[in-house]
Structure formats: structure tokens, C-alpha cells
Amino acid sequence: MLVSMKGILSDAAKGGYAVGGFNFASLESGMGAIRASEELGIPFVLEHAPAHEEFVPFDVAAPIMVQLARAAKTPVVAHLDHGNSVELCLKALKLGFSSVMFDGSALPYEENIRQTAFVCRVAHEFGATVEAELGSMPHNLRGELHEYTPEDFYTKPDEAKRFVEETGVDALAISFGTVHGVYKTTPKLSFTVIDEVRRSTGDLPLVMHGGSGLSEDDYHQAIARGIRKINYYTYGAIAAGKAVYEIVKEKPEGLQFHDVAVRATAAVCADVKRVMRIFKP
Numbered sequence: 068m069l070v071s072m073k074g075i076l077s078d079a080a081k082g083g084y085a086v087g088g089f090n091f092a093s094l095e096s097g098m099g100a101i102r103a104s105e106e107l108g109i110p111f112v113l114e115h116a117p118a119h120e121e122f123v124p125f126d127v128a129a130p131i132m133v134q135l136a137r138a139a140k141t142p143v144v145a146h147l148d149h150g151n152s153v154e155l156c157l158k159a160l161k162l163g164f165s166s167v168m169f170d171g172s173a174l175p176y177e178e179n180i181r182q183t184a185f186v187c188r189v190a191h192e193f194g195a196t197v198e199a200e201l202g203s204m205p206h207n208l209r210g211e212l213h214e215y216t217p218e219d220f221y222t223k224p225d226e227a228k229r230f231v232e233e234t235g236v237d238a239l240a241i242s243f244g245t246v247h248g249v250y251k252t253t254p255k256l257s258f259t260v261i262d263e264v265r266r267s268t269g270d271l272p273l274v275m276h277g278g279s280g281l282s283e284d285d286y287h288q289a290i291a292r293g294i295r296k297i298n299y300y301t302y303g304a305i306a307a308g309k310a311v312y313e314i315v316k317e318k319p320e321g322l323q324f325h326d327v328a329v330r331a332t333a334a335v336c337a338d339v340k341r342v343m344r345i346f347k348p
């Protein structure tokens with residue numbers, strides 16, 4: 068059933084757990100996540116990011132995602148991940164998404180507030196929820212991440228307080244040491260940043276991006292401090308890639324593509340179930 072993030076994030080806060088945000092970067096990744104959710108009876112956020120436009124365009128993905136969410140036996144959010152313009156957020160709402168992320172983290176602070184507040188006003192009229200981002204996160208989607216100082220990207224608690232008060236966001240993505248994509252070295256997270264932002268934002272649900280590739284202990288510590296949504300994609304895609312490599316080795320001749328797709332869907336499902344159990348023990 069298609070739902071906004073409101074109910075599932077407040078349930079997560081009450082229960083002291085986090086919900087997963089899994090990317091729809093192909094039909095297999097979307098269907099694998101839906102199957103995992105139904106098999107475990109755990110709600111989740113199905114999201115499409117502009118970074119995945121070249122894999123499956125948003126115009127094609129959006130109606131499929133809304134339909135998958137509506138037909139699911141569990142509560143599923145159809146969500147725009149990293150909406151990089153107000154226009155894209157409005158488009159997602161018109162296409163029936165129940166939630167959008169407006170990512171103004173690269174904008175000057177005041178402009179991020181102004182545009183996020185506008186998206187919140189419109190989205191709330193649609194009955195949809197809004198996630199925004201403050202502080203920024205380096206990308207390492209294709210392994211091109213160079214030397215950087217994580218502290219330079221951290222979310223500042225005083226900025227978060229004013230941002231939340233003036234925008235009316237439903238959830239806030241914060242930066243505390245995670246990165247998108249593959250980790251080159253063992254990530255070092257600042258749990259103090261989560262504590263301080265949580266204190267300054269009055270228990271607003273906080274979101275972890277770059278949430279795949281961490282240790283179980285990192286997940287548990289982040290959740291204990293107030294992370295209520297964990298965006299997870301890259302390491303699930305790697306798990307599916309390994310499964311596809313195995314099937315290619317098993318049948319080098321005459322392998323039909325639908326068998327590859329079926330194996331990939333099963334691998335995504337297994338990996339999503341694994342992390343759903345960690346996020347909601």
C-alpha cells in the first residue's frame with residue numbers, strides 16, 4: 068500500500084529502529100526490495116535518484132514505482148531521492164509520489180531554506196512528506212573520490228535547528244562521515260554529530276545517506292542515536308552483480324537474459340532482507 072513517510076518514520080521512532088530507503092535503479096532492484104518487504108512484513112521507502120537516470124529514466128520508473136507501492140502488501144513509500152530542483156519535486160508529486168527529497172545541500176544556506184520551505188508547502192498540500200539535506204556528502208559512485216576531510220562536510224547543529232524550524236521538513240538527511248558509493252577505507256562516523264543534531268532539532272527523524280557498506284555496529288549505534296531512515300544501494304547492487312557473475316559462470320553458453328534478471332531480483336531480495344533485519348532487529 069502506498070503511504071507517505073510520516074507514519075512509518077514515527078513508528079520507527081517509537082520502536083527505536085530505522086526503515087530502509089532502497090533505490091529503484093532497475094526493475095530488478097525495485098521488485099527485489101518489494102519482495103523482501105512483503106516476506107518480512109517490514110515497510111520501506113522505494114526511491115529513484117537522478118544519478119540513476121541513465122539506468123532507468125524517471126519518467127519510466129515513476130509510474131512503475133507508484134504501481135509497485137500501491138500493489139504491495141506492506142506500506143511502501145514512493146519517494147524521490149536527491150531531487151535536485153524544485154521542478155523535479157513538483158513533477159514527482161504530480162506523478163503520484165507520496166514523498167520527495169529536495170536536496171539543496173549545494174545551495175547557499177538561506178537559499179536552501181527558501182526552496183525547501185516552498186517544496187514543503189506544496190508537498191504537504193498533496194499529503195506527501197519531504198526530506199531535505201543539510202551538510203553535504205561526497206560521492207564516490209565511480210571510485211573517483213579524492214582525499215577529503217569528513218569534518219568539513221558535517222551538518223552543523225545550530226544550522227539544522229533553524230533550518231527545521233523555518234522549512235517544516237518531515238525528515239533531515241545529515242552528514243556525519245558516510246559517503247555514497249564504495250568505501251575506499253573503513254568509514255569513521257561521528258556519532259556525536261547525530262547526538263547534537265538530534266538535540267537541536269527536537270527529535271525530527273534523521274536520515275543516513277551513503278548507508279551501504281557499514282558494519283552492523285555502525286548501523287546499531289546510528290539508530291540508537293536517532294537515525295530513522297537509512298539509504299542503501301551500492302553494496303546491494305554489488306551483491307546482485309556477484310549473483311549474476313555466478314549464473315554466467317554456471318551457464319556460459321545459451322544463458323537467456325530473463326534468467327539473469329530473475330537471479331538478480333533474488334539476490335537483491337536476499338540482501339535487502341539481510342539489512343532490513345539489522346535496521347529493525
Ligand code: 13P
Pocket residue numbers: 090116148149246247248249275276277278279280298299300301302
Ligand atoms: P550507498 O551508495 O551507500 O548505497 O548510498 C545510497 C544513498 O544514499 C542513496 O541516496
